Amino acid sequence: MKLAIINPNSTESMTQKCKEVALKFKNNDTEIWASNPENSPKSIEGHYDEVKSLAGLMEEIKKAKDWGADAYVIACFDDPGLEAARELAEGPVIGICEAAMHMTTILASSFSVVTTLNRSVPIIEELSHKYGMSKFCRKVRAANIPVLSLEDGTCNAKQKIEKEILKAVEEDNCEAIILGCAGMADLTIELSQKCNIPVVDGVLCALKMAESLVGAKLKTSKINAYSYPIVK
Incomplete structure (x- = not known):
């Protein structure tokens, strides 16, 4: 194909x-x-x-x-x-948002999304509602990093994402994490292992x-x- x-x-x-x-x-x-x-x-x-x-x-x-x-x-x-x-x-x-949310509900009964900036939170919340995923989505969180920092290595982006994942596990009672940006597509395996929770990327x-x-x-x-x- x-x-x-x-x-x-x-x-x-x-x-x-x-x-x-x-x-x-x-x-x-x-x-x-x-x-x-x-x-x-x-x-x-x-x-x-x-x-x-x-x-x-x-x-x-x-x-x-x-x-x-x-x-x-x-x-x-x-x-x-x-x-x-x-x-x-x-x-x-x-x-990739629609795909990630649907596939994650097969792996877990709940998830939180970790995205880039706060301004993306209401957009993703609305998509969660649109796709019928509100009952699964515990919270949409922002790591407060610009999208382009994922490309140039600035702002300690990976560390901030990891920190937000761990907060989600502790505070949201979620069973999986969705990474809310295509620029995070290469981080899933490493973060899954570090945080001991399924971390899902929409591109894959x-x-x-x-x-x-x-x-x-x-x-x-x-x-x-x-x-x-x-x-x-």
Whole structure:
């Protein structure tokens, strides 16, 4: 199968990180295509950045479709443009927040999310409600680190994430942790071992969900909500 991983921001190092995680865990017959728009925000931190990223994201979806993608992963935890992308594509389009929350509920009866900045907390809380996950989500927490600090190694980002995970375990009575940013995709194994709790990354969850759906020969419904955009 051909899987497109699209990072809606313009930071190529984050795109490459997502690709490396996918290459490490993909099935042998899965081919990975990873891209990002050139003219979108360098990081997506809030509603305005989401909107600014959408035009470029849709263009990348179209490029991936021309490449022959069987499925698509939108590698941003805010799941921007998810429904619009499903209108454009025939194969499954998976948001990493949606994938992570659904798959984590199979592993544990509750979870907390550790994300980057406080401004992302209400966005993820709303997604939790939208996806019917509020009863599982104990708390959405912010480690108070800018997204780009995950790329340049500043702000002691990894240590702050670990500290917030340990606080979640102690205070939230949660049974698993979801990392609320695609830029954290390479940290799950190390943090799971250090914190002695399942730590889940949405990029990997979306990859495996995509492989399962394509393997089951399932595609996006084109009846009503996700039908192709009307030509105007």
